[in-house]
Structures are given as C-alpha cells and as structure tokens.
Amino acid sequence: MADELSPTRERIHEIIFEADTPAGKAFDVALLILIILSVVAVMLESTATVSARYGRQLRSFEWLVTILFTVEYLLRLFCVRRPVRYARSFFGIVDLLAILPTYLSLLIPGAQSLLVIRALRLLRTFRVLKLVHFVGEASELVAALRASARKIIVFLGAVLTVVIIVGSMMYLIEGEANGFTSIPTSIYWAIVTMTTVGYGDIAPQTPLGKILASIIMIMGYGIIAVPTGIVSVELAGVVRKGISTQACPDCGAGGHALDAVHCKFCGAKL
Secondary structure, three states: OOOOOOHHHHHHHHHHHOOOOHHHHHHHHHHHHHHHHHHHHHHHHOOHHHHHHHHHHHHHHHHHHHHHHHHHHHHHHHOOOOHHHHHHOHHHHHHHHOOHHHHHOOOOOOHHHHHHHHHHHHHHHHHHHHOHHHHHHHHHHHHHHHHHHHHHHHHHHHHHHHHHHHHHHHHHHHOHHHOOOOHHHHHHHHHHHHOOOOOOOOOOOOHHHHHHHHHHHHHHHHHHHHHHHHHHHHHHOOOOOOEOOOOOOOOOOOOOEOOOOEOOOOOOEO
C-alpha cells in the first residue's frame, strides 16, 4: 500500500491539483493566464512582421514559460504517490507535450510551433471560478462517446464500403477523360460529395454520372445525421451526477463524483 503523503507533498498537491482552496484557485488562474499568453506568443512568432521585430523577446518568453511548466510538471510528479501512473494519464502526457517542443527546437528548428498544444491544458481550468459544471458535462459527453464508439465504427465501415463501390462505379462511368483518373481518385470524389463538402475539383460530365452524383448527394444528408443520432441517444442515457474538483492523491486524476470515496481510475482512497 502506498505511503501517506508528507505534509509538504500534501500541501503542494492541494495547491496544484485542487481548486476548492484559495491557493489552488489562485494557482489555476495564474496557470490559465500563462497558458493563454504562451499560445498567443507562439502564434505571433509565426507572423513574419511581428517575428522580425519582437522575435527575440517572444523566444525568451517561450523559454521562460517552458522552464516554469517544467518545474510545475516535476512538482506534479513529486506530490502524487504514483508518479508513473500520473505520467501515463491523459493530462500527464499533455503536460509533458507542453514542454517538449521548446527543447526539441534546439535539435529541430521550428519545432516550437507545436507549443500550441498547450491549449489542451486549458481543460484543467474548467475547475476554476465555479466552472466545475463544465467538468461534469464533459464527463457525460465522454461517457456517451465511449458507449456509442462501436456503433459509430460499424456505421463508418458501412459508409466506407459505399464510397468504395460508388467510386468504382464513377470511375467506370466517367473515366480518365473526365478527371476520374483512378479508383482512389474516384473514391476521394465520392467522399467529398457524400460529406457535402464539394470542392468542385472533379465533377461528372455524363448524364449517368450526374444521376449517380445526385443520389450520393441526397444520401449524404441522411448519413450525416446518423452519428449525431447515435451519440444523442447515448447521451440521453448517461446518468447525471455531481462532479468534485478533488484530484486523486495517487494518480492525480480528477472528475470524481461528489460522494466518491475511492478513485475510479486507480482505486486509491480520496
């Protein structure tokens, strides 16, 4: 059984992972501001005129934020009982990816552009300023998506079969003379048409081809509604429960019910 956290580690855990204390809320607000500023800095650096004038300052700021995030990441690993489990969790991986691009830029020029992945860290801030309700809504949505995953996979398999058949038919009907140079190209056209995107780079020219295209367009409207209906049904069946801001002291996971006694991910006592 994991040892109890020391007072120092417990205090750091409370500040970094919790949002129901003044210190925890202040930390999350500061983190929110820092994340937004760092993402804006990365986007500004990609603008030639801004980069030419303020490039050095923006790069210095990126390194400062990266160092701060690195210290924060190490503190997160330090204050949980099972750092490996936290490192493998979704937020653990996001926290790591938020700092790696800057270090990679020393070896791969331009890699710092990947720092925009830090925007994913904004998901943590739903706990701040009474935004905990968003955490509950997000948990319900994730549960509905997981429950409908198999149905959607089967549906996508059926759609893929249809576009392969239609693409092959269109290749035979139109041929290379009308832009359908191969079956893969024709399948690309079928996908673009069925999803109602319609780039217009390839279009049927023969009457039979236009009839087939019209059928695919009409089918597209019905197909788009199917996955939406699947997720809606599953979402309606999700039981709504209150979500706590408390994070597991072992693995750092959040999203637990208000009356939860043990972590639903690792089983540790909350």
